[in-house]
Amino acid sequence: MSDDNATLVITDIKAALAAADKEAESKPACFLVVGGELNGTIFDLVDGETTVGRNPDCTIPLEFGGISRKHFKVVVDDKTATVHDLGSSNGTFLNNQKIEAPIALNKGDMVKIGEIALKFLPKGDTERLTYDKLHEEANTDGLTKCYNKMYFNNKLDLEVKKSKVTGQPLSLIIFDLDHFKHLNDNYGHDAGDYVLKEKAQLLRDNGIRKGDVFARYGGEEFVVLLPNTNLKQAFEIAERLRKLVEEHNFVYDNQKLPVTASIGVADYRQGVNTGTDLFKRADSAVYKSKEGGRNQVSFYRA
Secondary structure (H helix, E strand, C coil): CCCHHHHHHHHHHHHHHHHHHHCCCCCCCCEECCCCCCCCEEEEEEEEEEEEEEECCCCEECCCCCCCCEEEEEEEEEEEEEEEEEEECCCEEEECCCCCEEECCCCCCCCHHHHHEEEEEECCCCCCHHHHHHHHHHCCCCCCCEEEEHHHHHHHHHHHHHHHHHHEEEEEEEEECCCHHHHHHHHHHHHHHHHHHHHHHHHHHCCCCCEEEEEEEEEEEEEEEEEEECCCHHHHHHHHHHHHHHHHHEEEEEEEEECCCEEEEEECCCCCCCCCHHHHHHHHHHHHHCCCCCCEEEEEEC
């Protein structure tokens, strides 16, 4: 290798490291789950208090054996993160030592509660970028870059549990693109893929709020989970999203494609005990929209 090539490689490495440092600056402190069914899951630790326990209204709810309803908390400020046991039945362990008093966390510290081990990474740590990428790949749909079905189902169950405890409203919107099979048959699967990607980006840019969970559930079916949103609000949001799809110019290979959506809306209320219950209600509302002529929004009625 010539000296010029060596200089170029070193320069590229330095530029990549500088870019990673800059990207990491915006990342808060976090816990990384190590092992078990949540392996690789990242929980952000924002400034202030973060509570961890089995209660669905905890900041980080973990419904596993050996974990108390309110197990421990982490208090984060600009410089430190301190872990406090909250009188848990089985104790909180830091690097295999039971916590008897509040103690500061350092990079790589392992907090163990019940069956769960949590690795601490401080604010701005570049190591977290690797785990972010792995987490994204595991939880997003490759074509549309929305969350995938597995991630959505986990969030749906968790949010229903939260609503049962807190009484806060929760709504679900299900989209089903109209006559999507005909579109694929008439214009080709590449055109169908274009529509799915374009629709996902359209809704992400113009209709999905921070805190909503937008996912591709499968095929041409998309879902939006709306915490702290009642049925009336969710219906209005769904109608706005329906119009976005109807009025958007989907043009592929110089051809304008016919794209509309049938939409169903349901909310958490009596009779909803699980995420599956809420999904079935919204899904039945989708069929109501289809039976009513498609390209419309319907809500679930018992």
